[in-house]
Amino acid sequence: MPDYTNPIATVDAVILTLEQGRLKIMLARRAAGPFQGALALPGGYVHPEEDRSLADAVRRILRGKCGVDVAYMEQLETFSGPDRDPRGWSISVAHIALVPRDALPVETEERQFHDVDDLPDLAFDHAEIVAAALRRLRGKGAYSxxxxxxxxxxxxxxxxxxxxxxxxGERLNLAAFRRKVMDWGLVEDTGEKDRSTDRPAALYRLAEPFRTLERSLRTAA
Amino acid sequence: MPDYTNPIATVDAVILTLEQGRLKIMLARRAAGPFQGALALPGGYVHPEEDRSLADAVRRILRGKCGVDVAYMEQLETFSGPDRDPRGWSISVAHIALVPRDALPVETEERQFHDVDDLPDLAFDHAEIVAAALRRLRGKGAYSxxxxxxxxxxxxxxxxxxxxxxxxGERLNLAAFRRKVMDWGLVEDTGEKDRSTDRPAALYRLAEPFRTLERSLRTAA
DNA sequence: ACAATAGTGTCTTTAAGACATTATTCA
DNA sequence: TGAATAATGTCTTAAAGACACTATTGT
Structure with a gap:
């Protein structure tokens, strides 16, 4: 074991969803500890006794604190330093999760959904973590x-x-977008139709759960 | 402070360089601790008393252990779990650094440079970390x-x-590569020439230290 | 019939790939 | 002068962008 005191190890989750065409982030009001009463990303301590991995820790916390089961999650980045948590030198392994809005709970005082372009003050260095999450999402968005x-x-x-x-954060060319999605085989037809619009639209599913692309799906203007 | 025992916090570095057109990784022979005598990525404990950040910890360790000063470094990914280190549940924040060969020390028994396509057995889960580093390098290579x-x-x-x-890991089209590099303003002419080849080649420098690109520099065949 | 949204066709413009050609040095 | 490597020109092909057009439903 090390001769030095060990940093505190936590995980945090940036849970993103889409509501009426707007990107939203789930924030939790802190029930205890530093920044009590403030809004923060859901997160908590790693429990070595029960967690087999960091992703496990995130899932456990999200299930318990927020009643959320995430489909797609990836590790974002690890934030660290002596000053980011008043309890001492700490490490937070931030994760990012994308969830359909209807798979998330209703909004309460304890769990709120905030537009990413209009965020309140956040506890710790969580504003920085959110900024990193949005950079990642926008960077990967066009290529996956x-x-x-x-x-x-x-x-x-x-x-x-x-x-x-x-x-x-920009409009895409309709014809070119559809061409790429179809030509590259990103989706497959389910045979079903969505009848919520005037002219029913064909329903597709992803051909593979997640895929990175050679070329960008951005199709300007 | 947590009720739970805290994971051990370490950092590891994947130091990559280019030697005679081949990608090489620097490996250090472990002088002590678990896997003593085995080859491993250079790494060590975070020292909260002296390190201001994880990147600081990496630089301190590289300077001390290997006499290496890295120019470009980025955080790769954080590896964790109960089994990856025999000392217990551990977290390793892996970093990746790209260094010109002549900025690195000569090879010794303690610090070796191995071709990435022909690696020996590594301590801990370091083979997995190297694999992640190569995925990152190859993924980002074309777009930055x-x-x-x-x-x-x-x-x-x-x-x-x-x-x-x-x-x-593939040949690129000469004319198209040059077109992109010049048209996109990635480099600027120094006015100097390299006279080590028959016809002297113009010397350039990067227009900006690091830049991510909208489109790929891959220029097939 | 008309409004609304889904989906296609096609022309123009731009970028990529292939590859021949020219340029500048050394031996 | 010829071998070697750097650098450019240009033709062909493929992809992106623009946008008009057709299609299928609800009211």
Whole structure:
């Protein structure tokens, strides 16, 4: 064992969702500890006795604190330093999760969903973590099927395009977007139709759960 | 402070360099502790008393253990679990550094440079960390000026192309590569020439230290 | 019939790939 | 002068962007 005191080890989760075409982040009001009463990313200590991995720790905390089961999650970045947590030198392994809105609980005083372009003050260095999460999401958005993680099991191409537009923060060319999605085999037809619009739209599902792309799905203007 | 025992916190470094057109990784022979005598990535404990950040810890260890000062370094990924270190549940924050070969020390029994395609058995889960580092390098290689970090302050375009070819593991189209590098303003002319080849080649420097690109520098065949 | 949204066709423009050609040095 | 390597020019092909058009439903 080390001669030195060990940093405190925590995990935090940036849970992103799409609500009416807007990117939202789930924030939890801190019930105890430093920054009690403030808004923060959901997170907590790693429990070596029960967690087999950091991702396990995140899932345990999200299940317990927020009643959230995430489909797609990836590790974001590890934040560290003597000053970010008043309890001492700490390490937080931040994770990012993309969840369809209807797989998340309703909003309460304890768990709120905030537009990423209009965030309140956050505890710790969580504003920095959120900024890193958004950079990652926007960077990966054009080169992967990541934005589709915001959608349900099946979705229409217009929905898919709106998800990409929300992630990338710009309008995409309709014809070119559809061409790429179809030509590259990103989705497969379910045979079903969504009848919530005037003209029913074909419902697709992702051909593979997650895929990184050789070329960008960005299709300017 | 937590009710739970805290994981052990370490950092590891994947130091990559380019030697005669081949990607090499620096490995250190373990002088003590678990896996004594085995080859491993250079790494060690975080020292909260003296390190201001994880990157600081890496630089301290590299300076002390290996006499290495890295120019470009980024955080790779955090590895964790109960079994990866015989001393107990541990967290290792892996970093990746790209260094020109001539900025690294000579090879000894204690510090060796191994071709990434022909690695020996490594201590801990370091083989997994190396695999992640290579995935990151190859993924980012085409979409950034990262491979230029293997080169010195100034370099020729043929050198730059060879660095990209080593990173991407494939030959690139000469004319298209040069077109992109020049058109996108990735480099600026130093006015100097490299006279080590028959026809002297113009020497360039990076226009900015590191840059991510909108489009890929891959220029097939 | 008309509004609304889904989906396609096609023309123009731009970028990529292939590869021949020219340029500048050394031996 | 010829071998070697650097650098450019240009033709062909493929992809992206623009945008008009057709299609299928609800009211």
């Amino acid at each position: 099927t990541l934005p589709a993680a915001f959608l349900g099991e099946s979705f229409t191409l217009p929905e898919m395009q709106r998800a990409y537009e929300a992630v990338l | 000026t990262l491979p230029a970090a293997f080169l010195g302050e100034s370099f020729t375009l043929p050198e730059m192309q060879r660095a990209y070819e080593a990173v991407l």
